[in-house]
Structure formats: structure tokens, C-alpha cells
Amino acid sequence: MKKRILVVDDEEGLRLLYKEELEDEGWDVVLASSGEESLQRMEESGVDLVLLDIKMPGMDGVEVLRRVKEKWKDLPVVLCTAYPHYKRDFGTWASDAYVIKSSDLTELKQTLKDILGKRH
Amino acid sequence: MGHTQRGTKGLPSSDCAIIEEAQRLTLGALPLEGKLKKLCALMGRFTGFDHCLLYLWDADKRAFVLRASSGGNYPLRRNPAPLSYGEGTGAASMVKRRKKPLELVRKGQDELFRAGRGKGFADVGLEGFSSAVIHPLTAANVFYGVIYLKSAAIIRLSEQRRRVLNIVALQMTETVKCAEFASDIHAEHEELVEARARLLNSQKLLSLGDMAATLAHEIRNPLLSIGGYAARLKIHLDGDCKAIAYVNSMLGGVQRVERLMDGMVGFLKDSVVELRPEDMNDIVAEAVRVFEEEAGERGIELVKDLQEGRLPVMADRDQLKIAFDNIIVNAIQSMDKGGRLSVSTSKSGADVVVRVADSGGGIEPGILDRIFNPFFTTKKRGTGLGLPITSAIVARHLGSIVVDNAAGVGATFIMKFKFVDAKNAEGKG
Structure with missing residues (x-):
């Protein structure tokens, strides 16, 4: 069965880019444009991994991460952001990986493969 | 004359005059x-x-x-x-x-x-x-x-002369003592002035860090969009199509800006140093080791001259390595026809001194005061962030960095850090 990734980002252009790129890798992709929406998606349909932007209006990624880990302890979350200093933020330590946004998506894809590969 | 005129304390008035003159000199403004x-x-x-x-x-x-x-x-x-x-x-x-x-x-x-x-x-x-x-x-x-x-x-x-000599010697001692005292105060003042300059500089870097953070977010997202879609566009183009070159050029440009962003957030990412007891010799040796092969390939004689024994300092090892890397990279790049790169450590008073000297022709005197400015570069593909980052890291260690520039010969970067006795360092890590 195809693994399903939930992409959470407030920028539409980036959501679509991730969708296309990750689908090309053979994954199923679900999209959410805000923290609130992402929690709703997780309730509705089972996802195998969440790719989460940190800085979003409304509920930010750190808060989403906290709630996800409360409810679905084993659901892997990959944080994706332009801010490297979040690495020092205790709130982000619960994430399974941390990727800095870059137009070269190789590192991101590899990280996703590593995590999803472990969970067969 | 049968007898000399007597002054205070039974000394002849000529001797009193000597003492008074010594007194006058001691208190004077010379x-x-x-x-x-x-x-x-x-x-x-x-x-x-x-x-x-x-x-x-x-x-x-x-x-x-x-x-x-x-x-x-x-x-x-x-x-x-x-x-x-x-x-x-x-x-x-x-x-x-x-x-x-x-x-x-x-x-x-x-x-x-x-x-x-x-x-x-x-x-x-x-x-x-x-x-x-x-x-x-x-x-x-x-x-x-x-x-x-x-x-x-x-x-x-005579016994009397000895007494006078003793008094003048006391006055001379006072003069020296006062001067030493004044020079101590002067040194402390200088230290305060230096500390203030460092503080101002780190504040400047801090605000630059804030700016980098904002820029990082505002620029990275659109860049990711441009670069990511350009890469997808490339997949859909024919291999020998002319537009491939255009797309490649776009991708190159995007990557360049991304590298620049990485350098900028370097200020931010590492704005907190985690100081632990370290051996400066060890850090320098590790930093140099990385370049041994490259130096050899470029025909550069790499000379490592480390002070014997340990040089204990409180340092953030990873950051200091970045600081030294930046200087060594510059030095190596300045010697495209080979040369001599010498990296040394020494102890001078209460300081641990690290020197990186090259024979790459030195820095053009006209730009010397700008080399630590962010985004200033003479390299075609430089970000202009190497030396500012180094200087920021050194400042975060409460150290200092200066350049001894011999135009036409080479440049020596001299960094000073506080020597921290192992006993005092214990328990602080």
C-alpha cells in the first residue's frame, strides 16, 4: 500500500510543489493550509507521516507537533522551516526530523524515505 | 666658612634644598x-x-x-x-x-x-x-x-649624605609607585573601552541576526518555489532544448542566494556559544588537519607550530573551528601559486594567542578596514560573511582578532583568547 504524507504549509505554491514532487516518488499526498486544518485531516484519514511547516498564521507548527504527539504518539512528524534556530527550541525536540527549506529537495526526500522505510 | 647653615632635621640647608627639589619633582606634572x-x-x-x-x-x-x-x-x-x-x-x-x-x-x-x-x-x-x-x-x-x-x-x-640619599630614594619610589598605579588604572580603562567596543559590535551582529531571520523566512519560501518549479520544468523539457540552459541558469541563481542565506543565518543559528573547558592546541590541530590535503595539492607548505603542553580555554569547539576554517580558507585561496601557511599557538601573559599567517600577498591597504564588514568581498563567488562570522565567534568568546598586514607579502590574523586555568575551569562546563 502507498504511504500517505500530509503536507502542511500556508503557502499554496509550496503545497503544490511538494505534492507533485512527493507523488513522483510514489507517495500519496494530502494537503492542509493551516495547523487547524491539518489536525482535521489527520482525524479524517489515516496518514503515515506529517511534513509540517513551523511558521504559519494561527496555530503554528510547534503547537501542531505538540497535539499530534499527544494523540498519535507514533505518527512521525518532519519539521520543515526557513528558521534553523528552531532546533534550539524545546518544543521542536519531539519531531522525528528537521529539514531546512531548500530548493534542492533531495535531503527532504531522503529523510522521508528513511523514516517511512523504518515503519514497514 | 666655619659651619654650614642648618635646616630642618639638622640637615644642612643645601641638603634640605635637594630634598625639597626631589619633592617638587615628585609632585610635579612632568x-x-x-x-x-x-x-x-x-x-x-x-x-x-x-x-x-x-x-x-x-x-x-x-x-x-x-x-x-x-x-x-x-x-x-x-x-x-x-x-x-x-x-x-x-x-x-x-x-x-x-x-x-x-x-x-x-x-x-x-x-x-x-x-x-x-x-x-x-x-x-x-x-x-x-x-x-x-x-x-x-x-x-x-x-x-x-x-x-x-x-x-x-x-x-658621609652618613648625612646617606640619609639624604635614602629620603630621595623614598621619593623616587613614590613616583614609580604612583606611575604604576596610574598605569594599572589606565590598563583597566583600556580594557573597559575594549569590552564596550566588543559589546557594541555584538549588538550590531545581533540586530543583523534578527534581520537574517526575517529575511531567511521571507526569501526562502519564494526561492523554494522558484527553484523547485524550475527543477520540475527541467524534467518536462527536451534534453537538447535551448530552454534547458535558461532553467539551469535559474537554478544556479537560486542556489547562490540560498547559500548566502545559509551564511547569514550562521549569525543567528550560533548566536549562543556553549563554552566548555577545551585545549586550544587540540581545536587548532583539528581545524588544520582538514586542510592538510588541500594545501599539499595546491603546493602550499603548511606549518603547524603549537605551544608545548595544553592551552586551556573556555570555548565552543565547533564554533571556533568554523572561525579558524574561514581564515584558513581565505589564506589558502590567496596563495593560488603556492606559498606558506603557518598556524601557531602560544601563551602570552594571560592570553592564548592563535596566529594564521600566509604568504598570499597580503590585503590591499585600501580595503583593510572593511574586511570584517558583512557582505564585503573581493571574491567572485564569495558571500562576504566568512570574516564577519569569524569575528563574531571570536567576540562571543570574549576574544579579540586583529590583522597584521604586510601588503605585497602576506597577512597574519592574530586571535587572542583568555587563558583559563584548568582548576578554575572545572565545574563550569
Whole structure:
């Protein structure tokens, strides 16, 4: 069965880019444009991994991460952001990986493969 | 005249005048060198010795250093007075040990130098002289140095002269003590000024860090969009299509800006240093090791000269390595036709000093004051962030960095850090 990734980002252009790129890798992709929406998606349909932007209006990624880990302890979350200093933020330590946004998506894809590969 | 006029304390008024003049000089506004020279002249004039020298004890150098002198133009050619006496040598060391004045007078044809030798010390400064008085400068059990009087003629001091000499010596000690005190205050003031400059600089870097954070977010997202879609566009283009070159150019541009962003957030990411007890030699050796191969390939002789033993400092190892990397990379790039790169460590007083010297022709003097400015670069593909990051990291270690530039020859970056004794460092990591 195809693994399903939930992409959470407030920028539409980036959501679509991730969708296309990750689908090309053979994954199923679900999209959410805000923290609130992402929690709703997780309730509705089972996802195998969440790719989460940190800085979003409304509920930010750190808060989403906290709630996800409360409810679905084993659901892997990959944080994706332009801010490297979040690495020092205790709130982000619960994430399974941390990727800095870059137009070269190789590192991101590899990280996703590593995590999803472990969970067969 | 049957008797001399008497002044205070039963001293002849001429002697009182000497003491008053010494007093006046001591309290006067002359700079220290001038004061000491005049006091020497006064002392010579008063005692009749034709050469009066002042040697001060330098506790760091463990030596007596000549600070002032007067007279010394004798008809006979003699050895010039030594500029310094090492610990344990010469008459001055004898006086330092004995803590009381030493009076030497030639006996018969015997030279004073040999007389000194007979007393258990050799002093080349005595060669050819007939008499000498070496008087200690002490106050509250602290030894400051000696007044060194010598003469080609035989002079014996009267008890009264000795008393006056002692008083003038006390005044001279006060002068030296005050000057030392003032210089301590001056040094402390300088340190404060330096600390303030460092603080201002780190504040500047901090606001730059804030700016980098905002820019990182505002620029990275659209960049990801441009770069990501350009990469997808490329997949959909024919292999030999002309537009491939356009897309590649777009991708190259995006990557360049992304690299720049990485460098900028370097300020931000590492704005907190985690200081632990480290050995500077170890950090430098590790930083240098990375470049050994590259230096060899480029025909650069890499010389590593580390101070023996450990050089304990409080440092953030990873950050310091970045700081050294940036300088070494610049040095290597400056020597495209080969050369010599020397990296050394040493201890100087309370400082641990790291030097990186290259033979890459040095820095153009006109741009020297801009090399630590963010985004200033002379390289075609440089970000202009290497040296600012290095300087920021060094500042976060409360260290300093300066460039000793020899235009046309090479540049030496000198970084200083506080030496932290292992005992004091324990428990702070």
C-alpha cells in the first residue's frame, strides 16, 4: 500500500510543489493550509507521516507537533522551516526530523524515505 | 666658612634644598620619564657620582630594566651601562637579596669589577669604575628596583649624605609607585573601552541576526518555489532544448542566494556559544588537519607550530573551528601559486594567542578596514560573511582578532583568547 504524507504549509505554491514532487516518488499526498486544518485531516484519514511547516498564521507548527504527539504518539512528524534556530527550541525536540527549506529537495526526500522505510 | 647653615632635621640647608627639589619633582606634572630623568640628575649632582641610573624590577620579565639615567659622559671610554640585568645577576640582584644599600669602593689598583666578583657577583656595569652605590627602592615591603650610582673617582658617602640619599630614594619610589598605579588604572580603562567596543559590535551582529531571520523566512519560501518549479520544468523539457540552459541558469541563481542565506543565518543559528573547558592546541590541530590535503595539492607548505603542553580555554569547539576554517580558507585561496601557511599557538601573559599567517600577498591597504564588514568581498563567488562570522565567534568568546598586514607579502590574523586555568575551569562546563 502507498504511504500517505500530509503536507502542511500556508503557502499554496509550496503545497503544490511538494505534492507533485512527493507523488513522483510514489507517495500519496494530502494537503492542509493551516495547523487547524491539518489536525482535521489527520482525524479524517489515516496518514503515515506529517511534513509540517513551523511558521504559519494561527496555530503554528510547534503547537501542531505538540497535539499530534499527544494523540498519535507514533505518527512521525518532519519539521520543515526557513528558521534553523528552531532546533534550539524545546518544543521542536519531539519531531522525528528537521529539514531546512531548500530548493534542492533531495535531503527532504531522503529523510522521508528513511523514516517511512523504518515503519514497514 | 666655619659651619654650614642648618635646616630642618639638622640637615644642612643645601641638603634640605635637594630634598625639597626631589619633592617638587615628585609632585610635579612632568611625564614619568621626565621626572625620573630629573631625579637621576638631581641624585648625581648631589652625591657627586658622574653616572646615575635607575633600574626597575620587571616581575614579568624577571629582570632589572634601565628606565632612566643621567650623566655618563666620562672622558674615558667604558662599557655602556647594561640595559638590563637578568634575575640573580649584577649588583642590583645582590641589593634585591640583601634589601639594603651596597657601597663599593676600589681598593688600590684593583678594579671595582673584580671587587664585586670578590663579593660573590660579577657586574660588567662596574668595569672601569672606582666607586658605586646601589640603593634599593622599596615601599611597604615591595621591591621596585635600584638607583645605581657610579663614578670614575673614589667617592665615599658621609652618613648625612646617606640619609639624604635614602629620603630621595623614598621619593623616587613614590613616583614609580604612583606611575604604576596610574598605569594599572589606565590598563583597566583600556580594557573597559575594549569590552564596550566588543559589546557594541555584538549588538550590531545581533540586530543583523534578527534581520537574517526575517529575511531567511521571507526569501526562502519564494526561492523554494522558484527553484523547485524550475527543477520540475527541467524534467518536462527536451534534453537538447535551448530552454534547458535558461532553467539551469535559474537554478544556479537560486542556489547562490540560498547559500548566502545559509551564511547569514550562521549569525543567528550560533548566536549562543556553549563554552566548555577545551585545549586550544587540540581545536587548532583539528581545524588544520582538514586542510592538510588541500594545501599539499595546491603546493602550499603548511606549518603547524603549537605551544608545548595544553592551552586551556573556555570555548565552543565547533564554533571556533568554523572561525579558524574561514581564515584558513581565505589564506589558502590567496596563495593560488603556492606559498606558506603557518598556524601557531602560544601563551602570552594571560592570553592564548592563535596566529594564521600566509604568504598570499597580503590585503590591499585600501580595503583593510572593511574586511570584517558583512557582505564585503573581493571574491567572485564569495558571500562576504566568512570574516564577519569569524569575528563574531571570536567576540562571543570574549576574544579579540586583529590583522597584521604586510601588503605585497602576506597577512597574519592574530586571535587572542583568555587563558583559563584548568582548576578554575572545572565545574563550569
